[in-house]
Amino acid sequence: MKRWILVPAILLLGATWNPPIEKVSWEVSRVRSFIHYSTTHDIDAWGVADYWQTPVETEYLRLGDCEDLDAYAQELLWQRLGIEAKLVVYRAPFGVHTCLTWGGYYFSAADYDWPFAQPSRSFPAAWSILQVLTRAEVHSRFTGGKHGSQQLRLSLLQ
Ligand SMILES: [Ca+2]
Numbered sequence: 001m002k003r004w005i006l007v008p009a010i011l012l013l014g015a016t017w018n019p020p021i022e023k024v025s026w027e028v029s030r031v032r033s034f035i036h037y038s039t040t041h042d043i044d045a046w047g048v049a050d051y052w053q054t055p056v057e058t059e060y061l062r063l064g065d066c067e068d069l070d071a072y073a074q075e076l077l078w079q080r081l082g083i084e085a086k087l088v089v090y091r092a093p094f095g096v097h098t099c100l101t102w103g104g105y106y107f108s109a110a111d112y113d114w115p116f117a118q119p120s121r122s123f124p125a126a127w128s129i130l131q132v133l134t135r136a137e138v139h140s141r142f143t144g145g146k147h148g149s150q151q152l153r154l155s156l157l158q
Pocket of ligand 1: 042050051052053064065066067068
């Protein structure tokens, strides 16, 4: 094939390519393998009611609560697969929790046996979605920076 045809064809395919949900789910499961879910409340760990760690802090600590793990996964998916999952803050009977949404699925790096440990196409009707945050909106929420700079280049799972 002529190069002047091949290059635009590759660019066109690259612009429209979306990874399968299995690939996304695999990346999210890697976060669970390397970063531990902390049940310590932010007020006890950080002295503030709600502390959003930067992904670099989370990587350094290898520890975080739900929003920290999902913010980390959101960044990882952006850097590894070029997709922007949105971070969902929701209220359920067990409290306020987070998950990610992308491609019509809900999933979470913080869930081991909770509802979104595996990608789900449905969101429980009885639960309330409080916020749906883009990557930029999540970045504006970061409280952190204590353990490392605000730079977002991840290294642990690259
Ligand atoms: Ca936190």
